[in-house]
Each structure stands twice: as structure tokens, then as C-alpha cells.
């Protein structure tokens with residue numbers, strides 16, 4: 001049998017960016033196209049052409065125009081509010097890519113919705129984070145790239161590789177530039193101590209912890225602080241600001257206990273319910289957040305957004321090249 005010579009040729013790298021023999025594709029849903037465009041610019045790789053819309057009855061309509069066969073595909077989509085809408089859109093996009101014969105699909109999910117429901121802490125409640133993880137994997141996701149999961153152990157909810165990035169170095173650059181002296185890092189609850197300790201270690205300053213009790217979905221009570229904050233500038237660190245009850249109540253009690261100036265650094269700005277009003281009237285000098293979630297409408301006056309696009313682009317490049325991602329934080 002005569003085999004055509006082109007079928008005997010060795011596969012050649014198809015992207016200039018990497019030495020991988022797989023084609024490299026970036027796809028976005030509708031959750032955060034601005035971030036996807038930023039990542040695409042950082043990587044100097046265009047987003048693949050795709051249509052993601054709605055049928056007249058509200059059902060999701062998808063058509064990916066580019067050929068995905070065999071490609072190393074990165075789907076950029078945080079599962080942020082409206083979370084149920086974007087989770088289903090993500091699942092359908094994953095299914096589309098899988099059925100289009102993508103070689104490998106990495107879900108670039110800078111924010112993972114439902115992460116706070118990660119255990120059965122009382123009878124007859126779901127472990128929603130696990131259910132969502134199952135849905136993504138079943139739909140065709142091969143790897144996950146994410147930032148500041150609410151709890152590290154959520155990585156184990158996915159039976160596929162998870163690359164977990166920290167936004168702290170990105171936020172920390174801004175804090176360093178402020179040249180704050182006499183600074184103390186404060187975790188607004190016990191769950192955030194590990195993050196706050198990492199900040200304190202890197203900035204070589206003291207640590208304080210607020211004793212928080214949640215009394216409802218958008219209400220918390222704080223009465224005690226462990227650590228010395230009187231006369232200090234204090235930086236409150238957290239993984240997310242949702243209704244802003246936690247962070248603004250922490251700022252209030254820190255002021256009551258004699259803290260000088262208050263600064264806030266949090267990764268995910270969910271900003272739902274009364275968050276904006278609370279942040280507007282919060283005594284913080286500056287509130288730093290990242291763009292893992294799009295900020296719609298006006299930003300609270302004291303808020304500044306820092307981009308995670310360069311961090312994601314570096315990680316995507318490394319995953320595509322089969323290089324270490326943790327080396328980014330060495």
C-alpha cells in the first residue's frame with residue numbers, strides 16, 4: 001500500500017508561543033469576556049470565534065466556529081453571579097468542546113462559585129461545591145486552573161489535576177508600594193488565618209485575628225480580637241467580599257480597639273446585596289480587590305481593582321508547555 005508522504009511527516013509545533021505539538025486555543029463564555037480579552041492580549045493569542053447567546057425562551061445557545069480537534073483548549077469562565085446561569089453555560093461549553101474533539105480542556109475558573117458550601121455542617125444540606133465539581137468534570141473538563149479557592153481542600157473535589165494560584169503576590173505589590181509602616185495583618189475570621197499569616201510573613205509584620213460569628217447569610221457578629229492593633233495601621237485580608245458584612249464589621253471593631261488606618265485586600269469582589277453601601281461607609285482608606293469577577297456599575301469610592309490576567313497568562317503558558325505552575329510562586 002502506498003502511504004501519502006504527508007501522512008508520514010512528523011507533527012510540527014503549531015504555535016510560536018510554545019514548543020507543544022498541540023494547537024493552543026482560548027475560549028470564553030459570557031461571564032467575564034473582559035478578563036478573557038486581557039489574558040488573550042498577554043498571551044498574544046486571539047480568542048477563538050464562538051457564539052454564546054440565548055434562545056427566546058432563555059435556554060443557552062452555543063456555536064463554536066473554530067476547529068477544536070486535538071487542540072489544547074483553555075476555557076476562561078469564572079462561575080460568578082448570576083452563578084446558576086454561568087455554571088450551566090460552562091457545562092454546555094465544556095460539552096461543546098468535548099464533542100468537537102478538543103485534545104484537552106482546561107477550565108480557567110478564576111472564581112469558583114458555591115465554594116463556601118464545602119461540607120455537611122448540619123443535617124439535610126447539600127455539599128454544593130462537590131456537586132458543581134462533579135458537573136464540570138462530567139461535562140468534559142480535564143484540568144482546572146483557579147485562584148484562591150475558599151478552602152484548599154476543594155481541590156480534592158475534582159478527580160482531575162487542579163492548579164491553584166494565589167492572588168496575594170499581585171495584591172501585595174500594591175500594598176508594598178504604599179510603604180506602610182507599623183502594619184499589622186488581620187484575618188477577619190479563623191478560616192482566614194492561613195492567608196493572613198502568609199501576608200504577615202511576607203511583609204514581616206504582626207498578625208491579629210477577629211473572632212467572628214455568622215448570624216445569617218449577610219450578618220455577622222464580632223466582639224473580640226486576638227493580637228495588638230492599637231495605634232497600628234491594619235490590613236484586613238480575605239478571600240472574598242460578598243455582602244461585605246465580614247470585612248466592614250472587622251474594620252469597625254478594629255477602629256473600636258484603637259487601630260489607626262484600615263486597609264483591605266481581598267481576592268474576589270462578589271459584591272452582592274448591601275455590599276456597596278457597606279463598603280462606601282466603611283472606614284477603610286483603600287480596598288484592593290482583583291478582577292477575578294467583573295465589577296458591574298460604579299466601584300465604591302475607596303476601591304481599586306488589580307488585574308490577575310498576567311498571572312493567569314503565565315500559568316496557562318506553563319500548563320501548555322507542561323511546566324511547573326507552582327514554580328510561579330517560588
Ligand code: R5P
Nearest residue numbers: 191240241242243244245246
Ligand atoms: C468566609 O469564610 C469568607 O472568607 C468571607 O469572609 C466571607 O465569605 C465574606 O462574606 P460577606 O462579605 O458576605 O461577609
